[in-house]
Amino acid sequence: MRFHDRRHAGQELAARLLEWAAAGDLNDTLVLALPRGGVPVAAPVALALKAPVDVLVARKIGLPGRPEVGIGAIAGDDPPLFDEQVLEMLGLSEDRLGADVARERLELHRREAIYRDGRPAPSVTGRTVILVDDGLATGVTARAALHHLRRQDPGRLILAVPVGSAGTADLMREEADEIICLHEPTDFHAVGQWYDDFDQVSDDAVIATLRNLHARPSPS
Numbered sequence: 001m002r003f004h005d006r007r008h009a010g011q012e013l014a015a016r017l018l019e020w021a022a023a024g025d026l027n028d029t030l031v032l033a034l035p036r037g038g039v040p041v042a043a044p045v046a047l048a049l050k051a052p053v054d055v056l057v058a059r060k061i062g063l064p065g066r067p068e069v070g071i072g073a074i075a076g077d078d079p080p081l082f083d084e085q086v087l088e089m090l091g092l093s094e095d096r097l098g099a100d101v102a103r104e105r106l107e108l109h110r111r112e113a114i115y116r117d118g119r120p121a122p123s124v125t126g127r128t129v130i131l132v133d134d135g136l137a138t139g140v141t142a143r144a145a146l147h148h149l150r151r152q153d154p155g156r157l158i159l160a161v162p163v164g165s166a167g168t169a170d171l172m173r174e175e176a177d178e179i180i181c182l183h184e185p186t187d188f189h190a191v192g193q194w195y196d197d198f199d200q201v202s203d204d205a206v207i208a209t210l211r212n213l214h215a216r217p218s219p220s
Contacts, residue, residue, distance in 0.1 A: 001182060006134050013161075028126070028128060030052055030129050032129060033131075034145060035111065035115060037133065038134055039210065041133065058142075058145040059105070060073050060141050061104060061140075070138050075145045078144070078147065117210070124153070132161070136164025138165075139171060142159060143175055150175075158180065
């Protein structure tokens, strides 16, 4: 299974969720997207389910000198969530990573402010929450986001992605009540390999998508 772009992936994910929802109770559903790539995926999902949508900003904590390698993540004002085995293997401590955490926390709050455009964070307690991203590789940011949401006592917590590493998806099943992953290839190397168009999503695109979604009539 391949996707033309994130919008196409969101349409396929929405179709699966509609089938899945028909067999269960998805009342009072909230769709939350992990920006930036999760926002164009979440848009068709929210429209199909006639559910409100917002963002949940999580930030990866990278390996010193190799920021692309995630060894932890933060969401909201929660403490950082690290891969303790990796820290031990590399001889790193959380104290040593304090400056990295502080820097990413500032960026997290900056993005929350510009993406929400003055809107308050949505209430999660007691609701069915569907967390959406464009794919699942290491799962470090999704795991931090799920922990953050779990602390707010949702009624049901669902992680929905178009594609993901089978091993990571299995680990995430310990964090969420349900996992919806359309494609779990055995030869998974990176999320982008399963998209024809995987260009970076800009802040402006995120803001425009969210504004358009929030301008629609409230779901009845």
